[in-house]
Amino acid sequence: MKILVIAHNEAKANEAEKMILAIDDKLKVKKVYLGAKSVPRHFEAVVIYHTSPAEINFIKDEIQRYGEAPIKAYMAKVGAPVYGDAAAHKAKAFAGDKSGELIAWLKQNRQELEEFMLKCFNSLDKDGNGFIEATELRAISKELGRELDSAEADECLKDIDINKDNKISYEEFAKWWLSGRQGLSPWMRVLLSSKVTTLKLMDTLSAPMKQVLGDVTEASLHDIATSSLTLNINNVDEPGLSADIKLLFLSPQL
Numbered sequence: 001m002k003i004l005v006i007a008h009n010e011a012k013a014n015e016a017e018k019m020i021l022a023i024d025d026k027l028k029v030k031k032v033y034l035g036a037k038s039v040p041r042h043f044e045a046v047v048i049y050h051t052s053p054a055e056i057n058f059i060k061d062e063i064q065r066y067g068e069a070p071i072k073a074y075m076a077k078v079g080a081p082v083y084g085d086a087a088a089h090k091a092k093a094f095a096g097d098k099s100g101e102l103i104a105w106l107k108q109n110r111q112e113l114e115e116f117m118l119k120c121f122n123s124l125d126k127d128g129n130g131f132i133e134a135t136e137l138r139a140i141s142k143e144l145g146r147e148l149d150s151a152e153a154d155e156c157l158k159d160i161d162i163n164k165d166n167k168i169s170y171e172e173f174a175k176w177w178l179s180g181r182q183g184l185s186p187w188m189r190v191l192l193s194s195k196v197t198t199l200k201l202m203d204t205l206s207a208p209m210k211q212v213l214g215d216v217t218e219a220s221l222h223d224i225a226t227s228s229l230t231l232n233i234n235n236v237d238e239p240g241l242s243a244d245i246k247l248l249f250l251s252p253q254l
């Protein structure tokens with residue numbers, strides 16, 4: 001499992017990495033901290049590490065950037081007080097001496113999400129050939145009442161298609177989902193949310209995930225007449241960029 005560590009500085013990120021690898025050296029750790037040169041895009045869970053609760057203030061932009069990652073936990077330095085407001089950030093908090101429990105919790109969540117992601121993927125891969133293709137996305141959007149044009153469908157693929165073969169494999173889909181569904185394709189988000197609703201999977205989601213997807217589905221599926229919604233999209237390729245996208249979708253007038 002690939003874990004993204006968010007910490008105040010490089011030394012602290014390395015400290016957290018050590019703690020994680022001491023529990024399971026098969027885990028892979030990516031790190032982001034203030035002044036980090038690269039911004040990791042693909043991971044399966046996020047661990048926010050702090051040596052004092054006050055540090056959270058310094059890294060709040062980083063936490064925000066990865067806010068929609070479905071599996072997220074806070075880990076305190078051994079002996080430091082646990083961050084008190086983790087629930088508000090949709091994450092579970094663990095004391096430093098409970099790192100073993102934290103890793104077990106991450107793995108269990110990862111497994112539970114697996115089944116969910118497979119169901120979603122299969123519902124988008126209409127012909128069942130193991131890849132989500134542009135034609136399938138266009139067909140699904142047509143069923144929802146507003147067919148994407150080929151440029152829009154390509155845009156949906158672009159964010160998730162890591163190897164650039166113009167189709168999405170399950171592996172690519174899982175990476176994208178677990179990394180927080182980042183990218184600038186609100187259309188893909190709407191398509192997915194509608195599938196989650198159709199598959200009646202909304203109730204199987206954790207409360208934070210439900211909230212993320214519920215924002216989209218309620219506006220797009222139950223209020224088709226107005227069909228205007230605002231999405232917050234964080235594009236992690238450009239750190240600090242947070243765009244409000246006004247999206248018109250599913251309106252019969254379009």
Ligand SMILES: [Ca+2]
Pocket residue numbers: 125126127128129130131132133136
């Ligand atoms: Ca297919």
Ligand SMILES: [Ca+2]
Pocket residue numbers: 161162163164165166167168169172
């Ligand atoms: Ca691909």
